[in-house]
Amino acid sequence: MTAQEVRLCGLLLQEHFGEVVERIGTHLLRGGAQNLRTIANETNTPLDLVKKSLCVLVQHGACEFGSGRRGPGSPVEYRASCERVLRVLRYPRYIYTAKTLYGDTGELIVEEVLQRGHMTMSNTVKTVADRLTHNMEEGRSMEYSEVVSAFSKLVETHFLQRCPPVAEMGTAATSTNPATPGTPAASASTAPPTAESNPDCYKLPHVTLIGRGKRRRSSDDSEEQRGGKKAKMDSESCGDEGIYWQVNFERFHQHFRDQAIISAVASKLDQTSSEIVRTMLRMSEVTTTQTAAYTQPLSANEIFRSLPPNYSISRPILDQYLSLLVDDPMEFVGKSGDSGGGMYVVNLQRALANLARATLESVVQERFGSRSARIFRLLLRKRHLEQKQVEDFAMIPAKEAKDMLYTLLSENLVQLQEIPKTPDHAPSRTFYLYTVNQLPTARLLLQHCYKTVANLIERRLFETKENKRLLEKSQRIEAILASLQASGAEPEQLTEVEEMITAPERQQLEALRHHINKLDSTENQVDETVFLLESYIFSTKTK
């Protein structure tokens, strides 16, 4: 929970849930697990606002609660999760991926579940059907069954999962059964249950939802009718109360990682080899665990059978491609045996490490120039080098090499390692070696990325605040125009209203929109780098 992470989390919470939740959330992130009273006192917020904010945070999975440290009798403690809040930055990417995989229906399902934190299946289906019906033309509406089929596809491929059941807590004090004090204590001491620990995690509930989406009309009498119908619908419980579904972020991350590997292979080798790697990854989707270093071994025969039909390559060509992939210095694919025509694995961990290394190298290149990048790559490959050796290997004149090394050193991308010859560490008798450690440098760069995104958000808020008056004016004029058009006004009235914004104001608005679009787009792109570095660091942790 570094300072940059907390700052970024605070900004994200403020944008999505308002200042009150931001205050409570930042306080929890900084202070660790706390109970309700402590939070209210230390943040000087009224108790109901604290309760509301905690409800919102728990609803979205950003906060967990558990019984206190002093045993089952102590007040409930709340813990915020920094990681989960940072996921908010990636919502557009999740929604877009769902769209590419499962179309508009899938996109809307994922969007609804992300916005609400967690929802029951029936609720999701109804809301999505209504939204789709609203966008369709008059007279057509969306069947619930289509939405249900998209939902079940998402669950089958593990993109959606059931929310973990809530652990029993705090009941020992009021339990009517004092004979079993052991069980509440035992459940309190175990870690909070994850979604995966539930065996029914990906099982769809047996609910039959029959109906069509309702179109939202602006006329009043149909609203009253709908009000009556709505009461009826709510009163009939659909049989899946208590089963809540949330988005499985890990599965999405797996998908992004696979995409990154495939595109890296495509750009390094060619399209066919990327198709082969894609096939291998698809085959091992279900059998590979989240933290595996490499996929399960696949024989060349299996790969040949599972290739997509439009990529009809002959068997010897496939073997050649596979041996090319194995020999490639990036080591995406490895050979683990010779049975079945050759057993091949995709080296996930090594691929991630190589991708992270490529990111680091490109960062150095863009910031300091290609010669500094050459020095950086040299140090990554050769590990420890003296200054003289750096100059010789990189073929750069001494003075410039020295300059570049010191710039890199001051930015902490390169470290100095001292190796003394004598026990008194005399400087004239010590080797000073330059070195680059990939993992700490990746962590450093990740923190820089968090800081960048936080700065971008702050700049966007600043720009919006500066031009607040202008934005409000343009919104009001748009509303007036819309209402005039709806009530059928003459074109002269419309132009008159439009002229209320002067030409320089229009220019200013255009410039503002352009800036905000740029800042938003940059945030999305920085998030891609964040994802790569985070995956790499996470893969090295679990060893």
Add this chain to the structure above:
Amino acid sequence: MAGRGRGRGRGQMTFNLEDLGIGRGDSLPPTTFKPSPLFPPMPVQPVPLQTGEEVEYMLALKQELRAANKTLPFYIRRAAPKRDVDRYSDKYQSGEPKDSAIEWSPDWSRLPKELCIKVRKPLAKRHPPQVKQPKKPLVGKEEILTKLETLEKKEEAVNSEEEEDGEKKKTNEEEEQAEEEEFEEDFEEDTDYIMSYFDNGEEFGGDSDDNIDEATY
């Protein structure tokens, strides 16, 4: 002995300056007198952003999500501070939440009991509280009338000992009615003071006609 190195050369240090690459004749960069600038000029321009359909779609998604968040019940605003006087527009402008209810109904079984807050009911149920209000002043008036009746009875008991029953009763009743009216007047004006005690100063100017020579204070 300690001062021998001072002044000669650049100053002796514990390590060899040659190793760092600063030779004998080289000049060091100038010393800085102020903190580094807030926005230093960038030596290289950053790479332009990616463009394409995917990028623009995600941008639009992001902005839509941001706008939609403000309308969802999860966006928590502080309750508006109570103003000193109730204003007429309060009835029509109900933008900000005034009480501490929660706007959506979470599944309370998944939350600890201490977080339970009442859920704000929809606005349709505003009529019942208003119906009760007209009844209260009526109750107040009834109490006043019973008090007056008890006072009447006491006065009747006092006055019944006199000889002229009919006239006096009438006058008493009139007086009592007048007193009742007076009492009602006093009650209606909601003050503790009986109106006849108040001297509103209309007779004040008349006294000064006697002594015109003397100044009035």
